[in-house]
Amino acid sequence: MTGRFISLEGGEGVGKSTQARLFAAALRERGVEVVETREPGGSPGAEAIRALLLQGEAERWTARTEALLFAAARADHVARTIRPALAADKWVVCDRFLDSSLAYQGGADGLGEDLIRALHAIGSEGFLPDRTLLLALPEAVAMEREAIRDAGRPDRFGARDPEYHRKVTATFRRLADAEPARWRIIDASGEADMVTPRLVESVSEWL
Ligand SMILES: Nc1ncnc2c1ncn2[C@@H]1O[C@H](COP(=O)(O)OP(=O)(O)OP(=O)(O)O)[C@@H](O)[C@H]1O
Ligand SMILES: Cc1cn([C@H]2C[C@H](O)[C@@H](COP(=O)(O)O)O2)c(=O)[nH]c1=O
Helix, strand or coil: CCCCEEEEECCCCCCHHHHHHHHHHHHHHCCCCEEEEECCCCCHHHHHHHHHHHCCCCCCCCHHHHHHHHHHHHHHHHHHHHHHHHHCCCEEEEECCHHHHHHHHHHHCCCCHHHHHHHHHHHHCCCCCCEEEEEECCHHHHHHHHHHHHCCCCCCCCCCCHHHHHHHHHHHHHHHHHCCCCEEEEECCCCHHHHHHHHHHCCHHHC
16 A cells, blocks of 8 residues: 555644544554654654743744744655665655644744744655545634643643744644645644544545
């Protein structure tokens, strides 16, 4: 079976990590060999950069420094984990990828799409997923899930104000609308095991 690269995207608390796990399990049940991974992270070097990005004071990095760190982590992740898995005809299910940089650094931080794509061209030769699944959930539901999970201790990005996160969500929507061949918008409401079949359906042409 040909390898496929699928990314899951969306704002905080919409269920990406939960669905990445359940989606990978559902694909395995269908005989697909799956590598589950995430960003920032997914290779030893990129996981080290993840700690730099998510821990510490809110003002630890400028937006430009963060964009460079995400692009550097992604370059290592693509070279060491994603490309080798695809070359071995495995599927890669990735919790966030380039589109998170476009939404957070490009959109909410105001760096713009062109700058983020330029960094991605340098770091990862512009490498893109075959399909990107945008998990869509009303803001209030996502915030409630996130608050329960984080128990008052969000990371540097989760701690940003609601207006920042609204810009993230709006940018994801704009990206999805602009590139319908790659993106699918998935209703992420309801019990987790009711959401997973919607993800499977969105890649059914490859199964
Ligand atoms: N369908 C669901 N119904 C209820 N709770 C859910 C559902 N999916 C996930 N959760 C819970 O909501 C919280 C957030 O889910 P998860 O960590 O998967 O989201 P995420 O999109 O990866 O978030 P982030 O980007 O902030 O890391 C977790 O505590 C998870 O157990
Ligand atoms: C890949 C990527 C991530 N971010 C932000 C978004 C999240 O707040 C964190 C990652 O935390 P998660 O619990 O693993 O979702 O990092 C970003 O701003 N830009 C990116 O490219």
